[in-house]
Amino acid sequence: MVPLRRLPPHLSEFTYRIPEKLAQHVAAGSVVRVQFKNSLIHGIVVALHDEQESPQSSKDIVAVAPISLTQTQLVLARHLAELYVQSLGVIFNSMLSDPPAQLKPASRVKDTISVLKKPVEESTYLLYKQPDAFYTYLASHLGAWRHDGQTLLIAPERMQRDALVSVARRAGAADVLLVPDKRRRHDFARAWQQSGTAPVIVGGMLALLLPFEKLKRIVIIEAEHQQFHRAEQNPRYHLADIVWHIAESYHTQVILSGFSPNIRLLYHCLQKKYPIKQITGSPARPARIVDLQHERESGNFSLLSEPARDLIERTSGRLLLYYNRQGYARLTVCADCGFTVRCERCDFPLALEGSRKLLQCGNCGFERAVLLQCPKCGSVALRSKGTGSDRIVSDLKKLFPGKSVASFSSRSRAGDHGSAASDIVVATAAILSQRSFRFDAGIMLNADLDLHIPNYHAAEALRHAIGVLRSMAGELLIQTFDPSQYVFTTLTAVDHFYREELNWRKTLSYPPFSTILKVWVREKDSAVYAERRDQMLTYFRPALPTGPFERREGSAYIASILCKLKPGDTGALDLLRSSSYTWMHAEINPYQLL
Structure with missing residues (x-):
């Protein structure tokens, strides 16, 4: 028995006795309640053996819950525990729902070992410029798929999952199952139970761990999305690590899709000689690259290049201005002694919140009043350095008094967007989730910002952001100090980007080479x-x-x-x-x- 709690990986399995009254209800995969130290906890039965092999000190199982894991899930859990160096209990916990009393046990899939030895059916990677092109492809296939085993549709964000449900229903899948967030415990538990037989299932990445009975294909929407890299649950599953293990466990096909490739997933596909295809749709206008270094040499030191000013002036509709930094100013620095005002809790530099006249920590949310003098030397020469999106809003209102300007960031409340009717919307990365927004033109103010963070996915993430913005805006202008960077030179050539990025990762020994x-x-x-x-x-x-x-x-x-x-x-x-x-x-x- 494996307790459903975090233990050292080498100390996670324990032996318990099965009382005679529970003998018919306990099997490998059963969720049981046991005495563990001084507490009653849940655990998973992973194997049964004869009573003669049990130590005399073994305790009895107290009760059996009305749900269980399938044999395929048990074998998959061992793979994931080995991969992530976690105790089986942590892996099992991520696979389970809470067991409402009225639910019946899930049926168990047999012949797990023989299934694991079968090869994965030929998978594919589909790349597109407009999401609508992929949804059209999906709708044309779902009608047949729903009569041929189970189809699992995985999307990184809730809005995309809702769109997938609509596509599936229009394709005739009236009984599509939407898997809710695991925090909605009872709703998730019911979806968990129904996932064994539902023909079409839509969910986030944790839906990959449900107890399927006839899973035939896994379809991943925007496989390069950062949410698939940095899932918040424990353990932190990453799509590129687990999707092939799951596909092998169920002998299922994987269909990956996205604006731009997930490098690790594409590398695996090419190693296996899976086909890479482009889905054609309405052509997106090519992005224009503006060299900010050339602008500086010409005497323009503002955030807006001359082509950007021209685009704003001639755009009669709505314009998106993308700048992935919140606040009014990024730093408050003493001009006399160099002291930087930092957060009292986490030592992160405090940014000026222009709208509320506060200093706010972008790391932990700590707030304090604006300082009038330097705490170190007493000088009143405190200066705001760096630029945030709020300051850009303020500057644009002065530069273009005839246009309405609004901001959109993670602080914006859902359904309360002054940006909905504004001529210019200054937005951070939070806008990338709002796929229903449409603009006549867009400007990336400084595309280099996110390339300088300690993240080997930086180029991949930037290319994804550019792809999303191109799908939202009719015309996109990208400002950069380094137009020769391969992210910008390969915007129309996925294969060139892949080769450049792979060479860079190989040189520095980043995944998939380590x-x-x-x-x-x-x-x-x-x-x-x-x-x-x-x-x-x-x-x-x-x-x-x-x-x-x-x-x-x-x-x-x-x-x-x-x-x-x-x-x-x-x-x-x-x-x-x-x-x-x-x-x-x-x-x-x-x-x-x-």
Whole structure:
């Protein structure tokens, strides 16, 4: 039996006795209630053996829940536990729903081992410029698919899932099952139970772990979307890590799609010689690249290039101005002593919130009043540095008094968009989720911003953002200080982008040419933090890690290390598997390195 709680990977299986009254109800995959230390907890039965093999001290199973995992899920869980160096209990917990009393046990899939030995049916990668082209493709196939096993449609965001449900119903799939967020516990539990037989299922990435009986194909929408890289659940599953394991477990076809390729998924497809196809639709206008360095040489030092000003002036409809930095100013600095105003909780620089005249931390949300003098030297020469989206709104209102200007960011409330009727909308990355928005033109103010973050997915993420913006705006202008960067030179050539990005990752030994292990400690008590940080460093010293990288997040102290593992190198993973430190956290191939 495996307890549904986080334990060291090598200490996760325990032996319990089955009372005679429960003997007919317990099988491999059953969810049971047992006495564990001083608590009653749930666990998963992973194997049955004769009573003679059980230790005399074994406790009895107390009760059996009315749901169970399938045999395919049990085998898949072991794969994922090995891949993510997690206890089976953590993996099982991510596969389960809460067991409402009225639900019946899910049926079990047999012949799991023979299924795992079968090859995956030929998969494919479909690339498009307009989502409508892919939805048309999907609608033309769903009518036949719903009579041929189960089809699972995975989308990163709720709005896209709702669109998929509409497409499926228009294609005749009236009984499409929408899997809700797991936080809606009872709704998710009912969807979990129905997923065994539903012909068409729509959900987020965790829907990949449902108890299917006849799964025939998995369709991934926007496989390059960052939500598939940085899922928030524990363990942090990443699409490129798990989708092929699941496909092999169910002997199912995988259909990937997107504006731009997920490099790791595309690499796998090409290694397997799966076809890569372009879906044609209404042609998108090519993006224009503006060299900001040339603008500086011409004497223009503003955020808007001359072509950008011209585009704003001649656009009679709505215009999107994309700038992925919130606030009014990014820093408040003393001009006399150089002191930078930082967050009291996490030491992050405080940004000026122009609309509310506050200093706000973009990391933990801490707020304080604007300072009138420097806390260090007493000078009143405090200066705001850097530019945020709120300041751009203010500047645009002065530059173009005849146009209405609004902002859109993660602070904007759903359904309350002054931007809906504005001539110019200044938006952060939050706009990328609003696929129903349409603009006559768009401008990326500084496309280089997101290329300089510690994230080996940066080029991939920027290319995805450009693809989304091109689908929302009739004309797109991209401002950059480095127009020779391959993200911009390969906008119309996916194969060239793939080769450039793959060469860069190979040179620096990033995935898919290595596995990156990130290990960290997080503590609120500074003394406990320092002790555990040093223990972590000592324990992983044989693996030659990089770090520690230390930061504050709210009231917590965080220290992390990174280990790059080449194929066949399992040293750091073996150390993690044998560790008994439950306060150490780990992530494989993290989205954010630091």
